[in-house]
Amino acid sequence: MIGPLVLTLPMLAIIAYALLELKRSRLVGFAIAVLTLAALSFIWVPGIAARVAEVLQLGGGTDVIIYSWIGLLTLILLNIHLRIRQQMQILAALARQIALANRQPPQGQPGPSTSRT
């Protein structure tokens, strides 16, 4: 009983993470939550994993659990990638505002200018 309990705690944490990430990407957050719930059911009701393995012709129930983990980790990596993209967009918006605030007029015309170029 200790084994499933030990695995369940991080799974619950991942579900909480998925729910928090729904705001960033509904699709990815939802997929992480669903896959984690599936993995939880495989842990607590091993018969389900065996049945899924049989339907998908994946060998045994343990294989299904491993595949689930790989899928879950891939989704989490994808989510981290999306988070980095979002940060890059924020940085780009900041950099664009810097450019807009430092207009360089045509040479010889008055106006705000920087010595960047």
Added chain:
Amino acid sequence: MPVFEVTRPETALDVVVVTIPALNEAASISRVVTEILRAGFDCVVIDDGSTDQTGTIARAAGAVVLRHPYTLGQGAALQTGIEWAIDRGADVIVTFDGDGQHRPADIPLLLDGLVRNDADFALGSRFLGATVNMPRVRGILLRVAIWFTRFATGLNVTDTHNGLRAMTRRGAMAIRLRQPGMAHASELLHQIAASRLPWVEVPATIEYSGRTLQKGQTNADFAVILVDLLMGRLSR
């Protein structure tokens, strides 16, 4: 490379701002800016963190320059230019490449397209107009991209990823490019479709040269654009 004599058409569109995103275009930017100013249009160059003298040369040629502190990508440069033009009170914003592949003579055609059709977007189309020295592989990839764009946006366009466009102030305010790189061209078409504002295509000429092909999109970039668009969709 011929120099075109362009005269600005008499329309109700008072302030026309031509925005030129430029990254290391020192070799061509002076000629591009000079021709546009000579035609009577305002001109802003968005120097996307060039490591050459693009910004200095553009200023010397008479353009206003907005300089990104580092290279953000063409999409981000266009958004900067569009925001500046809106702030400046532009009636029409034209987007124009800095590498010399577009002809200033096509700008009046875009403006005419907006006025005659009461449209908010006029998109240059090389397939309604002409191409000079376009490689065959590029042509095939563009045809595939056009098919994909039609499917994805519902816009029955004849060209895609053509940087020559004009938009009214109202049209520009409906656009907010989030894709910093080359995928912005597809994103722009998606936003035009979502805005439901009227659009029109106008024949345009694209002149490929060894330099524009070297600096522009490579064939492999089409895969990167697809990935960027997918990631953009997932981020919602």
